Amino acid sequence: MESIIKSWNGEAVVIRRDHETDAWIYIAIHSTRLGPATGGTRMKHYSDQKEALGDALKLAAGMTYKFAVPGIERGGGKAVISIPSGLTPDGRIGLLERYGTLIHQLGGLYYTGPDMGTSSEDMDVIARTGDPYVFCRTPACGGAGSSGPITAVGVFAAIQAACAHVFGTEALNDRKVLVQGTGSVGGKLIEYLRNAGAEVIFSDVDHACVQHYRDEAGLTCIEADAVYDTDCDVFAPCAFGGVVNADTIPRLKCRIIAGGANNQLTVPEDARRLKGKGILYAPDYVVNVGGAMGIPGMENMGWTTMDAERKVAESVRSTLARIFETAEAENITTDEAAGKLAEANLSR
Ligand code: PHE
Numbered sequence: 001m002e003s004i005i006k007s008w009n010g011e012a013v014v015i016r017r018d019h020e021t022d023a024w025i026y027i028a029i030h031s032t033r034l035g036p037a038t039g040g041t042r043m044k045h046y047s048d049q050k051e052a053l054g055d056a057l058k059l060a061a062g063m064t065y066k067f068a069v070p071g072i073e074r075g076g077g078k079a080v081i082s083i084p085s086g087l088t089p090d091g092r093i094g095l096l097e098r099y100g101t102l103i104h105q106l107g108g109l110y111y112t113g114p115d116m117g118t119s120s121e122d123m124d125v126i127a128r129t130g131d132p133y134v135f136c137r138t139p140a141c142g143g144a145g146s147s148g149p150i151t152a153v154g155v156f157a158a159i160q161a162a163c164a165h166v167f168g169t170e171a172l173n174d175r176k177v178l179v180q181g182t183g184s185v186g187g188k189l190i191e192y193l194r195n196a197g198a199e200v201i202f203s204d205v206d207h208a209c210v211q212h213y214r215d216e217a218g219l220t221c222i223e224a225d226a227v228y229d230t231d232c233d234v235f236a237p238c239a240f241g242g243v244v245n246a247d248t249i250p251r252l253k254c255r256i257i258a259g260g261a262n263n264q265l266t267v268p269e270d271a272r273r274l275k276g277k278g279i280l281y282a283p284d285y286v287v288n289v290g291g292a293m294g295i296p297g298m299e300n301m302g303w304t305t306m307d308a309e310r311k312v313a314e315s316v317r318s319t320l321a322r323i324f325e326t327a328e329a330e331n332i333t334t335d336e337a338a339g340k341l342a343e344a345n346l347s348r
Pocket residue numbers: 038039040041112113114115116135136147262288289291292295296
């Protein structure tokens with residue numbers, strides 16, 4: 001654990017052992033340079049606590065860049081709640097309430113929202129004790145609800161911008177898009193893509209999702225291990241991180257990678273490998289900014305849903321266009337171009 005924290009360039013980590021449930025809570029404060037650390041709560045079972053801590057640290061750094069690129073006055077943070085496999089529904093509620101208390105005690109150092117494994121209903125529970133540092137409560141509890149739809153608006157705009165760059169048109173009616181993961185972001189993205197006339201194929205490990213999108217919606221389902229060998233124009237990772245790596249890149253048959261998942265690249269060199277293969281990579285934290293930008297806008301700054309959708313789509317589109325141009329002009333990767341933009345805003 002010590003060496004993992006030492007090799008990280010963030011500000012602080014808060015660790016709480018939840019004795020009642022056997023869970024571990026890690027709140028990673030990567031940067032408060034531009035404002036209070038803000039980022040979702042990821043809740044899942046990890047076989048190894050080092051992996052859970054490492055996930056929190058890496059995800060928090062991603063949030064710093066996510067806010068820095070469009071110049072939003074928030075810092076990077078993330079929480080991971082590493083739960084035991086047999087957690088009961090009641091145990092889960094108690095755990096979330098104690099987690100909320102911890103957030104409250106931090107007094108505004110860290111603001112949270114949902115992420116993989118947590119929902120708006122969970123935010124309601126966390127807010128019982130964690131108020132006012134909790135985004136994305138249900139509308140009944142005064143929040144803007146799920147961040148999935150507004151995030152998907154940004155991912156959709158990113159796919160259009162990437163297609164415009166690669167194919168000279170953002171029209172999607174002749175495009176084949178592979179969506180990996182049909183959760184709150186991927187599911188909405190599929191809807192937007194189909195409305196735009198794209199051919200959508202998908203992959204999911206959850207049986208109910210497969211049933212819905214394959215058997216009811218009639219979409220082609222790709223087996224999990226065939227995703228990286230499947231021919232498509234756009235590969236949209238909307239599930240786990242680390243899907244783009246030395247093993248998968250040689251197999252990829254897409255022209256563009258643009259999706260909602262956090263930390264898609266395993267190591268920065270993966271961006272070089274993609275560039276070498278002629279695959280345009282839209283940096284994940286630029287693509288998936290929609291929730292982090294739109295939800296605080298709607299909850300704190302009076303934006304309507306339409307305002308948020310317009311601002312997110314415009315921001316993603318224009319930022320990506322700038323990143324693609326810079327990468328070409330300077331012969332660097334799109335990941336490097338995005339990093340330069342973020343660093344410039346962080347050192348302003
Ligand atoms: N899961 C979101 C992300 O990774 C986190 C978030 C959503 C934070 C909404 C604040 C508000 O960007």
